[in-house]
Amino acid sequence: MVTEKYLAYDLVIFGTKGDLARRKLLPSLYKLEKTKKLNKHTKIIGVGRANWNKENYSEMVHEALEKFMNEPIKTKFWNKFRKKLYFCNIDVNYIDHFSKLKKMFDQKNKTIINYLAMPPNTFGMICKGLAMYNLNNISSRIVMEKPIGDSLKSSQYINDKVGKYFKESQIFRIDHYLGKETILNLLAIRFSNSLFIHNWSNKNIDHIQITVSENIGIEGRWGYFDKSGQIRDMVQNHLLQILSIVAMSVPLDLSADSIRDEKVKILKSLKPINQKNIKRKIILGQYSEGYINNKLVPSYLKEFNANIKSNTETFVCMKININNWRWAGVPFYLRTGKRLPIKNSEIAIYFKNTPTNLFKNSLKNIPQNKLVIKLQPDEGLYINIINKVPDIDSTYKLKEIKLSAKYSKLFKKKTIPDAYERLLFDSMIGKQALFVRKDEVEASWKWIDNIINAYKKIKLKPELYPAGTWGPQSSIELLKKDGRSWNIC
């Protein structure tokens, strides 16, 4: 008899016909099947208003895998996977519908993971429905997708609604950037290399840059995006999470709470950006028509379903300071935008210059050392260092060289798991370290609320930038004024 390595659980996907489930969740679950991480007694229960049976649901899942998975479906794994698929016809607006779900669980005390891939205004109702039929006992979990609100107040409202029925230890808030391999590696790089541990502060670091660029536009999501904008859609969650991991102090251990305790300290130490300083700290942009990969693309205002008068930002650049001993005086420059030239996420850490230059004759200004961590798409890192060019001549000739470590070369045989694959798996085994705690969500919204209020008050408008460029010129000037420039991606 083959013993199963992982426990069986039931995974319920609310919003299973939606984009997220079809694009990300279902392909990730199939891959978990392939790598034998799903117990044979595990059930995957899609929830929706359609009047479907198991067969209809399997067809939909198969279509989604064909369309969105970056590899062919193998019959051997599909046959095992499809046996796990079930469908439950529920309209979450009707509390008595949840009785149908209750009937689908065959085993007492089996862990139930409820994945809420639906708009946040439904979270409260879903949790109430689950609780009504005692589906919120201690072995049940809730996995919540962003956005958790659009302000501190609305996020507290959602968190309180969910918190009424589920304890914090049962709630898994997803920020899919936390599931990316290179973000996890950031902890390893920072806390297992003494070379970095002892240099990771204002003593030796001059400044830090975080870039998350995308070349795609709004992709049919204009309605959602226009209400949100790049600050709420990307900065409040992904970029602040990256920043908090880059800046946090050494955690006590690798437990969820130790890591999150340190991250939240950073979020609470961000210097406020307000009406007085916002013009010096923030640049907003909106893309106009331009070229991406030699193809003409429309402006934000001419996208499908757009409101021609919108002032929503599709680009933001920020200069952030952290009010603590480690980071006093070290600016963090963040930029993120849609329709930039390439998809690229990276963190560039610039170290301070040498106190004097012994090699003036060869190099007037010695470039700063920098460590660049590439989050995606070309995962890896490189360090720029200054080296002597080999020569018989006794006068020094210096050159900046790049020591590069690309995952694709270093770990040829390893496939890098998708962020959702890892996060789904962690939610199943109950590991919360890569999920966002309530106080983190609140601290980041509190800081973001100030910014949004400030730019609304002073009526700060986004500057136009042509699609296919690195945002408004003033985002380049922002660093130039400080004698710095963006790392060339």
Ligand code: BG6
């Ligand atoms: C999502 C945002 O959270 O992240 C999208 O809502 C964005 O607007 C996406 O495109 C980017 O994720 P990734 O993993 O492709 O960098």
